[in-house]
Amino acid sequence: MRPTLRGWTALFAVAAAMALAWQYGPRALNAVVAPLVVVLVAAVLATIRVDRPTIRRAPVGEGVVGDRRTVELSIESGSTVSATVRDDVGDGLTALAGDGQPTGTEIQPAARGTLTVDADGNPRLETTLERGDGEPNRFAYAVGLEERGEHSLGPVSITVTDVLGLVKRRFSYGETTTSSVLVYPRVYDLGSGPGDALRTFADAIGGRDRREFDHLREYQRGDSLRDVHWKSAAKRPDADLVVTEYATDDEVGSATIAAECTPGRDDDLATAAASVATFLRSAGVDVGLTLHGDAINPGSSEDRYHELLGALAVLEAGELGDDERRDADVLIQADADGTRVGLEDRSIPFDRLVDSSASDAPLSRDATEHAAPAGNRERGDADDRSGVVS
Known part of the structure; x- marks a missing residue:
């Protein structure tokens, strides 16, 4: 647990007020320092009381290079708290922005809050985790499958802050929140x-016995030109091409x-x-x-x-x-x-x-x-x- 930038600013204000009080008298101390100290202590106590959220990761299906997959996390919290959820995306995968690009300001959210891609290419969700009395909090984003192989997802980290954003506390999750994606x-x-x-x-x-005729059918993309029945095409020049189907043995x-x-x-x-x-x-x-x-x-x-x-x-x-x-x-x-x-x-x-x-x-x-x-x-x-x- 440590102060946020706003918390450091409040601490600096307390230190400055104490210096002024030492020089000009305690009246300045009472007017500025006391309220800030109360707020900081309350922020620390509120952050300490936050229970560790529970995370469950849904399995991600395998895919072919160039595909996209959805990564989804369910987060259960014992209290309502402001939080930033961060998931590590391994090499060979790319967290995609809302416009399909690997970088961007915001990616399509599947939860309340703002979902962005940080400088390291990892998705971050700034949200408010609701107390888990009903539906769990959902964190979902898309990844592009860039390289063949088995690539890792996770671990996850959650950073919670007090209501005023003065103190933050980071929960790190290890192997229990990691998974992998198999890319064909x-x-x-x-x-x-x-x-x-x-x-x-x-x-x-x-x-397939090319010597034994079976039937004719309409030409489809991928059919060999040598299977085209040219006699039928010559008789009906305005009609679609047809190809010859040959008999197939029962044994594969x-x-x-x-x-x-x-x-x-x-x-x-x-x-x-x-x-x-x-x-x-x-x-x-x-x-x-x-x-x-x-x-x-x-x-x-x-x-x-x-x-x-x-x-x-x-x-x-x-x-x-x-x-x-x-x-x-x-x-x-x-x-x-x-x-x-x-x-x-x-x-x-x-x-x-x-x-x-x-x-x-x-x-x-x-x-x-x-x-x-x-x-x-x-x-x-x-x-x-x-x-x-x-």
């Missing part, structure tokens, strides 16, 4: 890219992606592996992953897919063994020469698989929605960027 790598849409090699590979693994194939990189290229590797895995999964292929020191068996469930993305979120540079490279269906390598995707006997630069006409925009929040096989997209309806990527 960027996922790019490879379905509309210029190369057919990955689509051909997915068709072969997924059991699987593919294991092996990924390795040199130091400093782990982000590029994670992005490429996540994008290829997402594309293969959207094509109905069970996807597995082999990394330096980690392996995930092929699967198609949402949990398996999130497990795969989670492993790529914390991926570090490392090399695979010869057996791991040889057993992989897809080998992705990143080094000083770039990132390459190896399919059977071909090696394709990853940049060639990305659709340049899409402004290199990652799939972001909807990554897993695009990745889900047909008929398995129930997790696609996510909230306003404050939950698990879906």
Whole structure:
């Protein structure tokens, strides 16, 4: 507990008044010092009597680089008191202002008071904590997910002051108020890219027989031009394009992606592996992953897919063994020469698989929605960027 700037001013006034009283007599002491001393003592007693508030942090869902998430704290106080609540935001995350920028005067408040971002990039809420007889006090703000990895939130500190703002008392909270956010790598849409090699590979693994006709359907973004039924287009030049759907085997194939990189290229590797895995999964292929020191068996469930993305979120540079490279269906390598995707006997630069006409925009929040096989997209309806990527 210590004086605020206003409290130091009051103490200076008391000291000055005592000096004047010593020089000019006690009448000045009675007129100025006595009321200030009473106020200061009352401020100290009021601040001492404040009980330590209780804090509960809501879990924050994982997301893709570029997403936003909502961080929410519930604060219960035993008395009504003026307070400043501060939450530490770790590296790789950015507290966002109300206009979506990382700096600003005020960010969108979810509680009574003023919510700002300080010079260190941490959110501060200046508010009045109400006595917890009903709804707890709510402190919420948005963070931008800037970097891949597992990033920390917290700890929290609360500084309370008396009614006149003369004395302040700081409550520090340690590990009990900390949490973490898992940030997945960027996922790019490879379905509309210029190369057919990955689509051909997915068709072969997924059991799609291009020799057996099934039906025609309307063209959709991402469909290969070689699937366009040009005879129908020639007969109906004013109609929309249609593409050929081929028969698919009942048995779903699987593919294991092996990924390795040199130091400093782990982000590029994670992005490429996540994008290829997402594309293969959207094509109905069970996807597995082999990394330096980690392996995930092929699967198609949402949990398996999130497990795969989670492993790529914390991926570090490392090399695979010869057996791991040889057993992989897809080998992705990143080094000083770039990132390459190896399919059977071909090696394709990853940049060639990305659709340049899409402004290199990652799939972001909807990554897993695009990745889900047909008929398995129930997790696609996510909230306003404050939950698990879906």
